[in-house]
Amino acid sequence: MGDVAPDLDGFCGVISVRRGDAVLGEWAVGLADRTAGASNTPETRFGLASGTKTFTALTTLSLVGDGLLQRGTRAREVLGEDLPLIADDVTIDHLLTHTSGIGDYLDEEVDALAPLSVPVQQLDSTSAYLPMLDGYPTKFPAGQRFSYCNGGYVVLAIIAERVSGTPFADLVRERVFAPAGMAASGFPRSDLLPPGTATGYKDDGRTNVFELPVIGSGDGGAHSTAGDLHRFWLALLTGRIVDPSLVALLTERVTADAGDGLGYGRGVWLDDDDLIIAGGDHGVVAASRHHPSSSTTVTGLANIEVPTFARVRELMHAIKGGGVGGAE
Template structure:
């Protein structure tokens, strides 16, 4: 790694490269809190935006492993009278793979950064999202094609919370974060961020506190660190979070081409043999790539809106070509 240096121009956040128990390189740039003058460090927590969807998918699959859900169960059976415009043929698997065709409250095929239709401070629990999900007609029949759907992952969180009987954030903590040893990860309130958490900044210098839900749910809002994300990948593939059969469901290629040459599974993006968590929103960018055969993770977490995906892809390529040997 002596000659491998990431592109940090204009970056503000943390870039990390790890293999197994070894830190190959970590770079911290800019401020986590501009008012306090607090710098970003390798231990800083960052918002993951849609990177949260990986944990939502895994939580859902863990409930399937417990027998309280099935991939083929229809969402309508569990939603009862809520969200009546969700079609009868939409299953849990359609929601997981973004093939449900349901209308989306934040349709990225139209505007990925559109303002929310309800005040963000009202979105303080998963059930509080229901009014925001109402009134969007079906885009296409379930299973017809891939169409990235934020609302579908909130629906998964609503369903998971109902069948498990505990709040969604607690469910993710118990079923994902704790077994993975992700002690710095969680769903903090955006208006009460814990110490060591980066504030997200918009291009004009304002914070993102008025742009995002005050508490995240199934499609965004989890916070984590570069170290925790590496621990996640290792714990996942070692079978410490869910049974290997469920890991296979999380990581198998369901969609061959979901855009930009990437495949998609159920909450995980696929680029050749790399597994990817990715998210971006107002003042938030998160990318974590994992190469299973070498136990290598390259992660970029930013608290500004800066191109990150290509940087992390190039860094992973450089790490792979720098003599990284397969993990034992």
């Protein structure tokens, strides 16, 4: 790595640079569990927050590939009488691309860290989210524009469960984590985190256990490691998870500028030729940036609310600009 190193000032978590089978650099700082005094390590699992949406999109597209859904399938066809305020013309593809216009239980255009409207311990399955998703009127006609929608990705998870007959967390494991070799990834209960998992901490020092659903769903809650996320990118782009035609849909630049100059596909952010998984919530910040032509991944996973996306971007730019390890 030479003189290329990440900004670790105030950071708590793991930053990793990997290419192919090689680890070019890895930094683990701070505590994963302050009570136990357990340190973060390169193998520590972290919450991904909205980074989960990438796996939701890929799971949905795999169901499209199997013929259980079509991109043009209307949400209403599967939802029946549930969530009646979702308009008749909203399709799977509108939900995937954040162009559905449906009302959002957690509208980031209003307040990205607003408290949930139901006790978090009630959110222990994807179907349990239905009462929280209900009652939000349409914001704009489907297809009119991009508007990041957390609720839309929970709706995708509900639809995926119903057409497959499989609980969403199991579906993601079977269709994404297992074929990618992501053995350390999953959807743990927040009140029963497995060993080696980082606890998320708020700025006041409290954990995030009362802020987030006890079990995540389509819009957040997956946990993973830096190594697993690199394995994900390599498996995705070599066709080991879904057919390359579906990978092309996932990474297609549907929205040229979804904010901050980033493009958006279907569950993946796009910055020039980099593919990005990103998320942030109470006590959780995650960003994994992959450069396909050099098979390089830079991942930052934090269990405090600290700027991570910019650190990952700057480190990737430095690696590419300096030709570290043969990057182009």
